[in-house]
Amino acid sequence: MVIVLVSLLHFATFATSAASSVATAGTAAEALLKWKASLDNKNQSLLSSYALQPYFSSFPNLLTIDLFNNSLYGTIPDSIGSLSKLTHLNLANNNLSGTITPSIGPIPTSLKNCTSLKRVRLEGNQLTGNISEAFGIHPSLYYIELSDNNLYGEIPPELGEAAQLGVLDLSSNHLTGMIPKELGRLKSLLQLLLSDNQLSGSIPSEIGMLSALTDFNVASNNLSSVIPKELGECSKLIFLNLSRNILRGSIPSDIGSLQSLQALDLSRNLLTGEIPPQLGSMKQLETLNLSHNNLSSSIPSTFDQSASLTHIDISYNELEGRIPNIKAFHEAPITALQNNKGLCGNATGLEACPKMIPNLPSKRNNQFLVIILVSFLGTLFIIFIIVGVSLILCRRVRKTEAKSKEAQNDNLFAIWSYDGKMVYENIIDATEEFDSKYCIGVGGYGSVYKVELPTSQVVAVKKLHSLPDGEICNQKAFTSEIRALTEIRHRNIDQEYEAHIADFGTARLLKHDSSDWTSLASTFGYMAPELAYTMEVNEKCDVYSFGVLTLEIIMGKHPGDLISSLTSSAFTTLNMPLKDVLDQRLSLPMNEAAREVLSIAKIAIACLHTVPQSRPTMQQVSQELSTQKLHLPSTLHMITLGEVVDL
Missing domain, CATH: 1.10.510.10 (Transferase(Phosphotransferase) domain 1)
Structure with missing residues (x-):
């Protein structure tokens, strides 16, 4: 507390203008002494039972108030509204309750006077009041967190004028009305969190204009109508949660264009129709929850290639047919698959899918048609035998040649000293042309496959993702980096300081004939949010x-x-x-x-x-x-x- 008081005194003394510095510093110092005396009278070293009643009007140049994570109680003082230069207000995680005194309203109407505000945090208290009276025009405001309170009223459209706003969290309150379409103007917005309120109406299509948005959560409200297809234009979206509403209609196929999306929750709505095949082609999707809707038909076959998917819940729908042949479905608990029309497949609690039996020829077919059919099938069978034998013989010849060449080469992977075409063909054969069942990892730069060569040597092979414009990396630079990886010596490997495995990933790809633009090549879910x-x-x-x-x-x-x-x-x-x-x-x-x-x-x-x-x-x-x-x-x-x- 002494350090805080000294810091405030220093600020109050030196942040004033030259003309009135002596008078203002004296006023600030006197106010600090009064506040300190009130704290000393408590005879405590902590603020565990202290009401928030400092003399803020005596600090006209105060920029930051940060008293979060204490046990302050009572109301927020009137005098905060007089701090026209205030930029940061953080009173989060206290026991502040009730309405804030009449002169500043339930949510401080006097905050409208603090036009320099940049960051407001009042979450985790028991504040009540009408949020629509709290904010004015704040051109520098970039962070608002008012979650976990008892606020009511409608979201003020004026927030759409806060051009610098990056985070808006109003979740877990009692807000009503519609989501203002004016929020679509917030081009810098990263997080829009409005869950656990009583919002109604539709989701504004203008949300699709938020090109920087990474997290959109409106779960547990009373939103209706359909899911706007414009959400598919939020290309940087990572988390999308529209669960526990009364949304109707089908799932827009445009959602499948969100290639950065990691978690999608549309559960507990009234959605109908089929699951869009595009959802199975989302390369970063890890969690998918479509439970408690009225979705029908079969699950698209595109999910058979969804290597990133780890958790699913499609229970309580009208789905039928075979489940996708991936780990997320095979290892899903029965509670994530139950109460559907007729799902089958290799998963606990599901029946095996019946084998398809071709229809027998009708007895009404004439003898001539039977002869033609038998002749055709016989010819086709002979062709299949010839092709099959030829492929087997060719494969054996290639394996024999590969073994003889490998026997002559002591170091199979010496740089450019081996038959690259031969090794490539061996990898293609061993992975069945890079089948997903051999894939053991996917990163921002490529996919890693487990390969067992004809020599019984097991290696890890990384197949690099192609560049956005289809061009390849500079050959000389690529060769140099490969050579560096093979010649590296490090103390964290074997006793001979020899590397056995390395992750060849580059955070930036450059082309010799272009400007120095960077391309992000990191793994989603592990990279820093900034x-x-x-x-x-x-x-x-x-x-x-x-x-x-x-x-x-x-x-x-x-x-x-x-x-x-x-x-x-x-x-x-x-x-x-x-x-x-x-x-x-x-x-x-x-x-x-x-x-x-x-x-x-x-x-x-x-x-x-x-x-x-x-x-x-x-x-x-x-x-x-x-x-x-x-x-x-x-x-x-x-x-x-x-x-x-x-x-």
Whole structure:
């Protein structure tokens, strides 16, 4: 508290104009002393029972108020509205309640006077009031978080004038009315979170104009009409949640053009028709929930090639026929497939699909037709035998030649010293022309296949994605990088410092006859969120990816949902026990192991900070991992995520 007061005094003293600096500094200093005295009278070192009533009117040049994650109670003071230069207001995660005093309205109408506002965070309180009276024109405003309160009223259309707005989170309130079409003007908007309210009407087609949008969540409202096809124009969308509404009609095929989408939830609506085949061609889609609708017909065969899909739920529909032949459907629990018209296939709880039996020739066919049919089938059978024998003989010849050539070559993969065509043909044969069943991983730069060569040597082969314009990389640069990979020596490999596997991926592809434009080649779900709009790759991006991978290791699954919750600083997430986050397949660690897990969890969460500058460096991470582990404040099963963050 002393540091805070000294900092405020320093600001109040030196942020005034030259003409009135002495008078303003004196007023600010007097106000600070009064506030300090009120705190001292509490005879406490914390603010756990302190009402938020400082003398804000005495600080006309105040730029930032940041009192989040305390236990402040009472109402927000009138005097905040007089701070015309205020840019950041953060009172999140307190116990503020009731309406804010009459002069500033239920949601501070005096905030309209704070035209310099850039960031407002009031989430996780018990605030009430009409949100439509809160905001005016704020040209510099880029972040609004008012979730988990008791606000009511309609979303003000004036928010469409906040051209710099990047995050708008009004979820978990009591908002009514329609979603303003004016929000379609927010060209910088990344997250639009309006879930768990009482919004009605249709989803505005203008949302499709939000070209930078990555997260759109309007779940648990009363939205009706159809899903606008214009959503397919939000090309950077990663998370789309329209669940728990009363949306009607069919699923627009335009949704399939969202090639960056990782999670799609359309469950618990009144959707009808068939599942669009385009959804099976979405290369990054990991989670798909279409349950509790009225979808019919069979599941499109395009899902047979959906290698990225890991979780599905299509229960409570009218679907029938064979399920796709991929892991996501084969390993899905019966609860994700149940209550359909007649699904079959290789999954727990489903019946096997019946084999198709061709119809026998009708007895009414005349003898001449029978003779022609038999002759045709006999000829076709002979042709198949000849072609089959020829293919077998050719394959044997190729294998014999390959073995003889490989026997003469001591190092099969020496750079450009072997028959490249022969090795390529061996790879094609071993993978059956790169069939998806041999695919063991997909990244932003290519797909990796497991290949067993005729010499019984097992290797990993990466098939690079083609460039957007169809051109290939510079041959000389490509050859040089391959040579570097094969000659590398590193202490983290075998005893001879020889590499056995390497991931050849380049974050930037350049062409000699073009300007220096970059092309993102990272894996979705692991890259830092700021990459989506800054396209700037730096150390902090790697730190974020390290945090995602570390959480995935201790959780036993991708931590996408947890990261989203941590990013929004949801109150329920911070109170979640750490033991519920750990891999449920393993027993709860004890003693020294528990301390190590606690340290790793703290480091991982710190690496995921939404502000890149607040993430640790990798050197700091290394030092934390090598130093003595944290002392357990209580038994591991009682520690919450919030306590981990505060350690």
